[in-house]
Amino acid sequence: MESNSEMLDKKELLQRISTGDEKAFREFYYLYYQKLVSFARWYINSIELAEDVVSDVFFNLWKARNSIVGIVHFDTYLYSAVKNGCFNVLKSSYYKRVTLGVDELEMEAYIEPDGSDSKLMYGELNAAVTAAINNLPERCKLIFKLVKEDNLKYKEIAEILDISPRTVETQVAIALKKIEQELYPFLK
Known part of the structure; x- marks a missing residue:
């Protein structure tokens, strides 16, 4: 926001x-x-x-x-x-459509520096977050990126993608739930 x-x-x-x-x-x-x-x-x-x-x-x-x-x-x-x-x-006639590519979405995580293995834990957590986001369905991943990385409002995303704001809200909820499930081993 x-x-x-x-x-x-x-x-x-x-x-x-x-x-x-x-x-x-x-x-x-x-x-x-x-x-x-x-x-x-x-x-x-x-x-x-x-x-x-x-x-x-x-x-x-x-x-x-x-x-x-x-x-x-x-x-x-x-x-x-x-x-x-x-x-x-x-x-246009000069472009042949192929599978859509996606830039990796990176997220930051904060780990208390309580020992020598905190960098290792950070690396594992960061890799897990990136993998969880990359495992999202394409449309869900796009909407999640627009909300979290580009800081767009649900209404703006709905207008851009020609969908309802409720669909945006649902897709973000699905993304968060799937990411949380994949990060469960890190949550204590």
Whole structure:
């Protein structure tokens, strides 16, 4: 969930971009680029094409910079633009769709440094969390990543993926339950 200061910072950046501030646009680009490329990879199994789609979205954003301040839910707008760009690539004749690739989602865990084997425990726990997330069904994994890594709200994800907010909530609950089951040996 975004804090009020993060929302104000984002609005300020958008305001500066709308006036042609290239430095603000670079900041905004670096804030979103990796997240959006990772999201695009859920649809396109090519890092190059995913980067192209995201670059096109940013190019079009810069071209239409005068009107971006009026966009109410900007995160939803960006992710939807990337998703639509991916669909356009998938529909095009020069792209053959193959199995979707997924970047690994890393999570941090905190272990009390009470002995020499704490690094080993951390490594095992981190590997178990990564494996648990990677074992989720694809759609569930995508929704979990958008909630936990990209900090999007359920309503925003529902709009981006064209599903109900209740479906998002259900998928997150399923993900958490499956992850908890796989991490049970670590829970004492």
